[in-house]
Amino acid sequence: MLRRCPVAFAPRMMRAVKITAYGGPEKLAVTNIQRPVLETGEVLVKVAATSINRGDIAQRKGLYPPPLGVTDTPGMEFSGTVVDMEASLEDAPGYVPEIGSRVMGIVAGGGYAEYVAVPASLCIPVPSAISLTQAAAIPETYLTAFQAMHHHAGLLPDKAGAAQYGAGLKTRPPAAALGRRYRMLVHAGASGVGIAACQIAKLFEITSITTSSEAKVEACQQWATYAVSRTPNESGDVFAEKVEAAVGKSGVDLIIDPVFGGRYLQEDGQLLAMDGTVVVLSFLGGSKTELDGPTFFQRRATIRFSALRNQSDFYKTSLTQAFRARIMPYIQSGKIKPVVAKTVSLDQIQDAHRMVEANELTGKCVVVVDPKLAEK
Ligand SMILES: NC(=O)c1ccc[n+]([C@@H]2O[C@H](COP(=O)([O-])OP(=O)(O)OC[C@H]3O[C@@H](n4cnc5c(N)ncnc54)[C@H](OP(=O)(O)O)[C@@H]3O)[C@@H](O)[C@H]2O)c1
Structure with a gap:
């Protein structure tokens, strides 16, 4: 099976949210930064959507720094499609998502961006029953x-x-x-x-x-x-x-x-x-x-x-595998439906943080990064 395809189309720069200084939601800005470079065992995901987590708000305030070596772009989850993979994954054993497949998962940071690099073992296939917008409301919670x-x-x-x-x-x-x-x-x-x-x-x-x-x-x-x-x-x-x-x-x-x-x-x-x-x-x-x-x-x-964000990839992989086996069938069958309370665009990131912080919502606030992809 050919898992790899060239990604000449993927631009080197991408839109991403940065925390310009610690403080209120006004400190969030959409800027252009470098697309992540793949490390061993990682796939590159074109992000369809991400979600707001309380940890992002704490990070914005300077109270919850990303673990050592992790990007300071906020965002702890994503949904999207795989567009590239690091070379060693081509014939690696175990689960490796195919190029073009729909995936979701947790990351220690970097979700508020057009592309995210993530260990292949942390990707969860998105079942056909849900859109990538709904999928973005699942991983972290x-x-x-x-x-x-x-x-x-x-x-x-x-x-x-x-x-x-x-x-x-x-x-x-x-x-x-x-x-x-x-x-x-x-x-x-x-x-x-x-x-x-x-x-x-x-x-x-x-x-x-x-x-x-x-x-x-x-x-x-x-x-x-x-x-x-x-x-x-x-x-x-x-x-x-x-x-x-x-x-x-x-x-x-x-x-x-x-x-x-x-x-x-x-x-x-x-x-x-x-x-x-x-x-x-x-x-x-x-x-x-x-x-x-x-x-x-x-x-x-x-x-x-219990802090999930700074757990090792080894731990997160075993958690993800157990979750795929025990819970994903219920999401595929529609017995579990993620609750999306609000959908906003990446440019509305400040409003999204304000709403979540004010406890206005019941369910997740999903941030759509690529509207066309998110509908899929
Ligand atoms: N440690 C980890 O690995 C981990 C992972 C994920 C989430 N979390 C934490 O788990 C919590 C839930 O996350 P989430 O993303 O699901 O949150 P969420 O959807 O944003 O909801 C948080 C809810 O907390 C309630 N709340 C706010 N202040 C409160 C207070 N002082 N006393 C009691 N309730 C209060 C509010 O509901 P009411 O209107 O009912 O007050 C609010 O709707 C967050 O604190 C988050 O940081 C931790």
């Missing part, structure tokens, strides 16, 4: 949700039964052995990650409960088994009482927590089942918290700080 549920908490056992999780250190008994469904609590339930986690939970018969602002509770009910607001009650309790009323006192097996600060982590602890896991994704509610040790100790709890 669904891989993050899947990683929390599968790798960190062991809630998605294969047919053989018990799931190994936490680097194979623990084995979670199958739900049948517990005599109940697994239960998962997701904070910021209307976020891209929250929606993805609840959609996956539904397919695997996991009971899900979300917390969100009052205004988004109704939206969350579309995906979650239960949805409660994060408006504190008179005693200052943010969500623990409401979650307990919904799912009972025996607790939840996994909490996906991008909020952390204030009372979140402590209330998480009160809600955990035995051997429960809290996956901390970020610090929307602040980076400081008080923690009552015995609450977590008595439940043999795991608090897992």
